[in-house]
Amino acid sequence: MRSIRRSIPTGSRPNSIGIGFKPRVIRLAGWSIAAGCASILISCSHSILQKETGTAISTEGVTSRSCTSLVNLKLAGTTITSATAIAPPFTAPSGATVSTPFCRVVGVSSPSSDSTINFEVWLPDAAAWNGKFYSSTGGGSTGAIQYGAMSTGLSAKYAAMSHDRGHISRSDLKTNDGSAIPLTTDGSWAAGHPEKIIDWAYRSQHVTTVASKAIVKAFYASAPSRSYFVGCSAGGHIGAMEATRYPEDFDGIVAGAPAWNWSNLLVARLWASQPSMQNSNSALPAAKLKILHTAVVQACDAIDGVKDGLIDDPRKCSFDPAVLQCKGADSADCLTGAQVNTARIISSPSKRPGGQQIFPGYTWGSEPLWTVNTGPTPGGSAFDYFRYWVKEDANYDSRKFNFDSDIDFANNKLVAGQTMASVVVAKPDIAAFGARGGKLLMWHGWADEQVHALSSIDYYNQVMAANTKAKADGFYRLFMAPGVQHCSGGDGPDTMDTLSAIEKWVEQGVAPEQITASKIVAGKVTRTRPLCAYPKVAKYSGAGSIDDAANFTCTSP
Ligand SMILES: [Ca+2]
Secondary structure, three states: OOOOOOOOOOOOOOOOOOOOOOOOOOOOOOOOOOOOOOOOOOOOOOOOOOOOOOOOOOOOOOOOOOOHHHHHOOEOOEEEEEEEEEOOOEEOOOOOEEOOOEEEEEEEEOOOOOOOEEEEEEEEOOOOOOOEEEEOOOOOOOOOOOHHHHHHHHHOOOEEEEEOOOOOOOOOOEOOOOOEOOOOOOOHHHOOOHHHHHHHHHHHHHHHHHHHHHHHHHHHOOOOOEEEEEEEOHHHHHHHHHHHHOOOOOOEEEEEOOOOEHHHHHHHHHHHHHHHHHOHHHOOOHHHHHHHHHHHHHHHHHHHOOOOOOOOOHHHOOOOHHHHEOOOOOOOOOEOHHHHHHHHHHHOOEEOOOOOEEEOOOOOOOHHHHHHHOOOOOOOOHHHHHHHHHOOOOOOOHHHOOOOHHHHHHHHOEEOOEEHHHHHEOOOOOHHHHHOOOEEEEEEEOOOOOOOOHHHHHHHHHHHHHOOHHHHOOOEEEEEEOOEOOOOOEOOOOEEOHHHHHHHHHHHOOOOOEEEEEEEEOOEEEEEEEEEEOOOEEEEOOOOOOOOHHHEEEEOO
């Protein structure tokens, strides 16, 4: 048995890119990377070097082998293009730095004739390996290997893998108004490439996971003892997909702010963006969003019993933006009638003309970053989703979207013989994952401005409806994070070690009842607070600092 050593705190959001552009620096929240590596090893080749024969070796019954010989490993549907022993310091293509020696394996998987899924596996020296496999993937429509997450996983002694979800995002594309389309939302690769949509939606993670496990086994002569996936946003979507479609791939999955209901989520983003797309006077500039947020917090902070700047459960906040409407001419401290209307639309459920709800609205508290929903083009991946995946027309005008027939058109569009909805939506059907011992830890910021927080409540309710609560509690837990924006940021404590929580659950059978989250400002912890297994909430004891998690207990609401 290998000694399992966790030397660094690890977090939940190595790839918190989200499904849209977030106009600020994205932190690798929670992943406080201990850069130093005490042991100086000169290469990833391990102590039990096998003779390099240069011939293909089956992974069945293998003994360990050198790094460079992995290039000769034969895997169905996957080609290993290079295997290199890396001596630190090493700088990844993304700029991520690595200070640990490792074996860098670069490969490409092609599960269909139109598939090109680039991936890398970074293997720590056998003596350093914790025996486990770790994987993560990007948010949005991103086509890029997540080197930062790999670096962090490697530093924590995991065999780490990431992949580009089957396409490479372009950085030279523009929106209607000439601004750059972020890497995270480029969808131009999807038009005319249904197999690439399938790769993005679920197949890329599975095939690269299977290939990587074979590589791990060949290198160490030992399969990983445990396998974990951690992702946020569309990375959380992949986590949910894995639990549903490939229950054997991972023992533990952390899905943050999961964009699980991908198609209707993007319809909802289009809905939220309509007022500003139709008329720029309806847009809510950042300064107006600030006064809106101040008013929201003032109105709803105390409902949970603690005035701490956080709204514990925004569903209890019945804020009406009309209280901010200008009495006369537009000015800096009020909203115009059009802006009040925009705030109402963004915070309300999207509906078909007949009144049927499409998706929940954005929760109160999420408004500071509504700039992603009040531009001249739809927020996040919605713009390119409808242009390229659905309409396959680069000139498609999203302002003409019909919130009835076009929803059906999008969901029923055939993608290599399957409907779009069946391909891109991660159904909350995870009983098989639970039955085989898998654990899914889902979490969501209550102030998420991109993936509606209420969509995770919807997922929870569907899991509970399909299983008894007692049964579902054994394999699925949801943690809502008050005041936390999309994957990180916001007023609320947003740094927590979800990976340790899922490992304790998988390896020791200790189901997480609460996870301590920290708010870190300028490198200092300013507040800690328990995040509670939903539906429980953190209740203040009535004594002691409200900035100390010890003074709160998780209780039923
Ligand atoms: Ca409060």
